[in-house]
Amino acid sequence: MTDDTKTSTTKDGGFARVLRSPGALRLVGSLFVLETGSAMTTVGLPLLVMQRYGLGLEVGFTLAARFLPNILLGALAGQVVDRHDPRRVATLAALGSGLAAVLFPLTTAMWQIQLLALAIGIGYMFGFPATMALRPQVIPEGSELEGNGLIVTAERVPKLLGPAVAGPIAAVAGINWLFTAEAATALVAAALLTRLPRTAGAAGSPGADGTAREATGARQVPSSVGRRLAGWARAVAGGARDLVRMVRGDGRLSSLTITAFTYMVALGLGRTFLAAYSLHGFGHVPGMLGYLLAAMGLGGALGGMAAAAFRSWNQGWVYILGNVLEGVCWVALIATGDWYAALALLFLAGVFESIASVVYFAEVQKRLPAGLQGRYYATLVPLSDVFLVAGTVAGGVLVDRAGISTGAVLVCLAMALPVLVLVTRLVPERPAPAVEEAAPETERSAPVAESAAA
Structure with a gap:
């Protein structure tokens, strides 16, 4: 698959x-x-x-x-x-x-x-x-x-x-x-x-509940509040370990996860850059920041539908090109002083961002077992927010001190460089082995890579 x-x-x-x-x-x-x-x-x-x-x-x-x-x-x-x-x-x-x-x-x-x-x-x-x-x-x-x-x-x-x-x-x-x-x-x-x-296999099924407890290494604990909290902490730690093992067993999946975090840094930088860009470059156009964001949003809406046109391509290449071309659109903003060109570039940036996002979601869905989908995103999203905040704070300092043009270059590098560095993992020569549900902790005697693909 x-x-x-x-x-x-x-x-x-x-x-x-x-x-x-x-x-x-x-x-x-x-x-x-x-x-x-x-x-x-x-x-x-x-x-x-x-x-x-x-x-x-x-x-x-x-x-x-x-x-x-x-x-x-x-x-x-x-x-x-x-x-x-x-x-x-x-x-x-x-x-x-x-x-x-x-x-x-x-x-x-x-x-x-x-x-x-x-x-x-x-x-x-x-x-x-x-x-x-x-x-x-x-x-x-x-x-x-x-x-x-x-x-x-x-x-x-x-x-x-x-x-x-x-x-x-x-x-x-x-x-x-x-x-x-x-x-x-x-x-x-x-x-x-x-x-x-x-x-299927929701909480109402005793077997599913038992599997979830085994997969996270959680144990039955008394009703004491302190011990319940300790049990939750062990479950969280065990779930995170299982998720890391499964992601590490698939080169493309692990690389997609890493670049999701680096993209959030780029997004944080981009927010700060775009506000400064609209103020200094188009101060004579009221509400230009809103127009720029709307153009990117429109491109994103259309890009989500356009992704299927590339289903016959290697999806690793589609993901890489989407990120690189979006970065090129951002850095190209500093070369134009025309409002319509800026809107067009951000429209294209939205298209490329959406196509890459569709590939990301589809690959995670195919490569990660259904029982771990919720836990994967529940782990990913909080960390992504941390990277987003870090990018936003860093953008405020870097754009202020290094200038708007440097800010655009940094946005481009944060989007394009990670996927280029990980190109050999995002575009594997052979399809990665199918990943199944995590086995109970007592059954894991194989190395990490084997347990991820078992």
């Missing part, structure tokens, strides 16, 4: 097969409406804080509160997804986020707003890995590129649609209605998720 040739020639693969899968359509639709509501809250939350308390550090702290749960406790979310039906986890996460959003207008103090922002972050911490874990059961085998292309598009389009819809709603009805809109979209998203089939 990991052979590119086999994937490209799978009979009856393609968008038509995905579109005939009701489960895939419900998952894509749920993600789309949920992300649309989240995008509206992204607009409404800082406006609400500034209206009530003015512009200051509070805005930054409030927005940062949404990332803290994932950074600090993301690994625990993976354990929950592994031990329970991911459909139920994703549904409860959506409903919890919607409830938190609708309470924002009722707050009377800053700490209440920050607490609700923290609650939304907890919802995302559980919801994202659970949604990723649902993909193997609804996307037909052989249509991973098309299915993940639809998922990436469903995640990218709301970044354009949400703010576009939020503007008229805030102008006509007021900011408070933006949070009501997210609550409504959360209800729709949850309704779509409840119609998905129950995951």
Whole structure:
């Protein structure tokens, strides 16, 4: 299944097969409406804080509160997804986020707003890995590129649609209605998720629960709070070790994971660079930063659908070219002073970024067993947020001291250099061995590479 040739020639693969899968359509639709509501809250939350308390550090702290749960406790979310039906986890996460959003207008103090922002972050911490874990059961085998292309598009389009819809709603009805809109979209998203089939081997199955306990090396512990926490810590550590073993056993999978982190550094650098670029290069064009981000978002939406056109290619090369060409687009920005050329370059950057993202998601889905999908993303996303924050902070210092042009070059290098260094692992001569579920800790006597491919 990991052979590119086999994937490209799978009979009856393609968008038509995905579109005939009701489960895939419900998952894509749920993600789309949920992300649309989240995008509206992204607009409404800082406006609400500034209206009530003015512009200051509070805005930054409030927005940062949404990332803290994932950074600090993301690994625990993976354990929950592994031990329970991911459909139920994703549904409860959506409903919890919607409830938190609708309470924002009722707050009377800053700490209440920050607490609700923290609650939304907890919802995302559980919801994202659970949604990723649902993909193997609804996307037909052989249509991973098309299915993940639809998922990436469903995640990218709301970044354009949400703010576009939020503007008229805030102008006509007021900011408070933006949070009501997210609550409504959360209800729709949850309704779509409840119609998905129950995951085989979910928590209701004693055998699956036993396998999860064996795979993480967890043991039954007494009901003491302290011992329960110790048991969770051991489970988290054991799950992380198992995940590392499996990733290390597949050169392409491990390289994709490494470059996911380096790309987040590039993204953080790019955010700082783009703000400075729009201010110094197009200060005469009001709202140019918004136009640039919208152009990239539009390219990302179209790129998610275009990825399937390259299904006959070696997917390692597609991933490498996507990252390198996106980096070239960023560095080319410093060579143009025309607004339309800048918009075109960022549109292309969005296309290349989306194509590379689709390949990434599809390869992880094919190469990692379904039972570890949730844990993988629950481990990946918190670490990615750390790299994103590091890139953003570094970008503020580097762009300020070294200049805008140097900032563009650094963004390009952070995107292109890692995939070029890992080219021999991303484009293997032979397909990597299929990866199966982690064996119980007592059965692992083989080396790491063998246990990953056992």
